[in-house]
Amino acid sequence: MNETMIIAAGTLVADGVVHRPGWVEIAQGFITGVGAGPPPAAASATFADGVIVPGFVDMHVHGGGGSSYTDGIGDDVRAAARFHREHGTTTTVTSTVSAGRAELRDIVARLSVLVGEGISAGIHLEGPWISGARCGAHDPDVLRPPSPGEIDELLELADGAVVMVTLAPELPGAMEAIDRFVSAGVTVAVGHTDATYDQVREAIARGARVATHLFNAMAPLSHREPGPPLALMEDPRVVVELVADGVHLHPALVRDVQRAVGFDRVALVTDAMAAAGMPDGAYRLGALDVSVADGVARVARTGAIAGSTATMAGLFARTVAGLRSDAPGVRDRVSDEILLGAVAMTSANPARVLGRADIGALASGRRADLVVLDADLRVVHVHSAR
Structure with missing residues (x-):
């Protein structure tokens, strides 16, 4: 957990913004960097068709x-x-x-x-x-x-x-x-x-x-x-x-x-x-x-x-699928708005209710809790700071 690592993916839902592609850097259980495009150094793991979201x-x-x-x-x-x-x-x-x-x-x-x-x-x-x-x-x-x-x-x-x-x-x-x-x-x-x-x-x-x-x-x-x-x-x-x-x-x-x-x-x-x-x-x-x-x-x-x-x-x-069905014309990929909404409802909002400023979003200084989903939004990797 003490080594610096970078996880990259085709899509990353950061703090209020979607990067396509994107990466997140982790050290000692915390997020030390988030960005768009190729990572600044060799990635420890890359999920080309994946979506990284907060835990x-x-x-x-x-x-x-x-x-x-x-x-x-x-x-x-x-x-x-x-x-x-x-x-x-x-x-x-x-x-x-x-x-x-x-x-x-x-x-x-x-x-x-x-x-x-x-x-x-x-x-x-x-x-x-x-x-x-x-x-x-x-x-x-x-x-x-x-x-x-x-x-x-x-x-x-x-x-x-x-x-x-x-x-x-x-x-x-x-x-x-x-x-x-x-x-x-x-x-x-x-x-x-x-x-x-x-x-x-x-x-x-x-x-x-x-x-x-x-x-x-x-x-x-x-x-x-x-x-x-x-x-x-x-x-x-x-x-x-x-x-x-x-x-x-x-x-x-x-x-x-x-x-x-x-x-x-x-x-x-x-x-x-x-x-x-x-x-x-x-x-x-x-x-x-x-x-x-x-x-x-x-x-x-x-x-x-x-x-x-x-x-x-x-x-x-299920929620992403429901929101897509309610958005005619959005068929080729999940829109930024839908991804941001789903992340808000599954991470950011409950974290706010609990008064937890250290979780709920992928941003520098937050706890390194994240999930990588595949193109069908199935879990393929979980990284937890605990």
Whole structure:
């Protein structure tokens, strides 16, 4: 990792600009140069038909490769992180699912150690402070309103490792919980919610800045009560998560949201569970049994969608294909605008949400996290600074 190396490719998506061809220089785990045309010295590796993009940043993922993050077991977390890294995700936030108070405390304690080791970029508490009516793949028996005592206990235990929390703003005490999390520097996301439009607007006014998997597990948009979707989409301070796997959302809706809010306000997330990259069959998500058929994960008891089996590389390729289909005349190559948009949604925007200025773009001084894709946007090489 200490040797200087240069990776060159037919296309390189740098910080807000596309070079055709381009190169990136790396030394001691950091990017020391980026440029267009031939590299200034002999390249260590050249991908003539390849596309170099920043390492993907997944801020909402529960596991993959047969292993789960949700219990905080070290070997499982390492294995799942390794699986996603092989598929281009160089920065991962470990997302939990709802659990009882004692169990959640134990999970946070275990995950905090792994955050300290650099295995994870932080903990995302998805629940238990969510709506029973919109709980999706969360155990309804452990859901509860947020309490100041529990929040303070978890924040003290995590010692900065909790970076995001998803909650439902209509719950008793939720607005005060938002205030507490924001004051602690934790990103608050609105999700798994039956809130009204006005309740979500108040949550945003108090500092909520993310929509957890927009449209999924939230009250739908209605002509008399627009609910969470409109409130989250219309506020320029909010980044909206989209699970653009072709299962959670119709592709036309994905493209419409991207047009409506702009590429700079969308974060693609996998919401992947342990079955990502694995055969169909029986799995677990937290305390719930999950059945996977034709690559679609559902809670065995209720049939609710239970996360996904996606990877960020797959979402990147699917999104580019969708944007190309929506741009008549763009057939010979992926346009600069589409590439920049896809990179924003898979790297730059989630990095910004996490407050990470060292990742999310290929620029001098940033961490040397990058992915090389082939002409069909399949991962052929991953370089991670970790």
